[in-house]
Amino acid sequence: MVPSTYFKYLFVGLIGFLAGIWFLSGSTSDRILAMESAPCTEPLSYTIGEIDSRFGIDRDGVKQRMETAAEVWSGAMERPMAVHKPGDDADVTVHFVYDERQELVDGELRFRERIKTEQSLLDQMQKEHKQERGEFERRSQEYVQFAERTTEKLDELNEWVKETNEAGGFMPEDVETFDERKSDVEQRQQRVLDERRALDELAAEINREQERINKKIEENNDRIDEYNEEFAGSTRFTKATFQRIGSGGVIRVNQFMTRREISLLLAHELGHAFGLDHVSNPRSIMHSQMGGQQYYPTLELTREDKDAIQNLCN
DSSP, X not given: XXXXXXXXXXXXXXXXXXXXXXXXOOOSGGGGSOOXXXXXXXXXXXXXXXXXXXXXXXXXXXXXXXXXXXXXXXXXXXSOOEEEOXXXXXXXXXXXXXXXXXXXXXXXXXXXXXXXXXXXXXXXHHHHHHHHHHHHHHHHHHHHHHHHHHHHHHHHHHHHHHHHHHTTOOOHHHHHHHHHHHHHHHHHHHHHHHHHHHHHHHHHHHHHHHHHHHHHHHHHHHHHHHHIIXXXXXXXXOSEEEEEETTEEEEEEOOOSSHHHHHHHHHHHHHHHHTOOOBSOTTSTTBSEESSOOOSSSOOOOHHHHHHHHHHHO
């Protein structure tokens, strides 16, 4: 399979990923020749062959995906179309062959995981930064209110001193009151100065953190550009093929992105094993390109897929 679209992104505080579209392929024109006995008169038998361990999937996992692929065709015909048959005399053998194609996919998946991890870190940084800004705004409001109240107390003290002097001057008890009120105002003024310095330091740290976030955003965008250049723009290879051999054949899977995609690949190549050619509907399993098919949460045939298998066998 080869990509027919580019990986695209939009970065505004988050990164989105759009899966690439790939070509699905059979082998030669032999793939359109229906086998004489299967699947129209009896189920096509298949066995699980070699599975390279680097794919990270075992025989049971492949068997489960093959069963899913077979079920969609069986459902269209309302009878078994393909069954598992251990041994060497099955009609079709399924191999998972690891080569440079899957190495490319694995590298792409690691790159995506790196982007995802970096984005998670950036999201956390932005979350903490938002909390810090909220705390700064709260403290700033409290600072303004306290500073205004301190100014009011100073004005009240000056007014009291003026009134006391006009009334004949300070008595001994007035001096004690003045000292207490003066001390309270001075303590409040010192608190205003201390809080102002603390807020200035917090504002500077918030600004520095914003600069770090902006730099991180630029790095993430550069990393996505690197991803596009290294992966999305490169020529891709066939993901899976069916090759007819005598009255049977071989399905080879060389590349996949997700486990669910395996079922789609197998269903497509199994269609070729039945004798089906490609169909025109982009949403069809038997379309020549992968991208528009419905395989989540379940793998589904289109009307064109069903017509193709029913026309073949009726």
